Amino acid sequence: GVEGHPATLTIASTNALERSYVNPNLLLKSDLAVAIDVPSTTTLRNTDNQYGDAPILGLHGDMIEDGGKRSLSITSTKPGYYIGVWGNNRLTGDVTISNAFVLVEKTDAGCGYAQALGASNTVKVLSGAKLDIGGFDMPESQTLELTGTLRTRNYTPAVTGAWNGPVVLKDGGSFDGPGADLKVNGVISGEADLVKTGPNVLELAADNTY
Numbered sequence: 001g002v003e004g005h006p007a008t009l010t011i012a013s014t015n016a017l018e019r020s021y022v023n024p025n026l027l028l029k030s031d032l033a034v035a036i037d038v039p040s041t042t043t044l045r046n047t048d049n050q051y052g053d054a055p056i057l058g059l060h061g062d063m064i065e066d067g068g069k070r071s072l073s074i075t076s077t078k079p080g081y082y083i084g085v086w087g088n089n090r091l092t093g094d095v096t097i098s099n100a101f102v103l104v105e106k107t108d109a110g111c112g113y114a115q116a117l118g119a120s121n122t123v124k125v126l127s128g129a130k131l132d133i134g135g136f137d138m139p140e141s142q143t144l145e146l147t148g149t150l151r152t153r154n155y156t157p158a159v160t161g162a163w164n165g166p167v168v169l170k171d172g173g174s175f176d177g178p179g180a181d182l183k184v185n186g187v188i189s190g191e192a193d194l195v196k197t198g199p200n201v202l203e204l205a206a207d208n209t210y
Helices: none
Strands: 007-011 020-022 026-028 032-036 054-059 063-065 072-076 081-085 095-098 101-104 122-125 130-132 143-146 149-151 161-163 167-169 174-176 182-184 195-197 202-204
Touching: 032 054, 032 081, 072 081, 122 130, 143 149, 174 182
Parallel strands: 007 032, 020 054, 026 063, 032 072, 054 081, 072 095, 081 101, 095 122, 101 130, 122 143, 130 149, 143 167, 149 174, 161 182, 174 195, 182 202
Antiparallel strands: none
């Protein structure tokens, strides 16, 4: 994008889709908006996996800020399919996930980066959105504003995922353990009720104030 003007990456198709990938590193001269904009009737081919969900997009390059803080927003018209984020990203601007399912992804070899959503920033998971931290220890410098769902999946071998920074719990925010345990080491604040779903353990390790 041109400096001062947000850039948009859009995936759009009226036909059956294969998973798309963005593998090169991205030098961000502006904020970046990633949008999955396909009709609700669109289906994906070759999407079976052992976790019961399917990928639609992989953001596998590093995101590097150029000229100041850059924010990332992710939206999707297909929130049942996940957007995998894998790079060692240097974002310090906010990350906003809206009506989308974002996974901090590992490769088949078990490689990945806890800093896939940046560090020293705020991650906002809005109502109807899901963030799966994929068994990673997320950066302590990262704040979570949770109106949607925070969860972690069961990789093999199973690894507990941990959110280590502060959490601001808002109405509608929830924690889900669909396949692995989730630990929250950061202080949870806010005036909303804490809601936990799924069969696995949610461990709260801080002196929380919610």
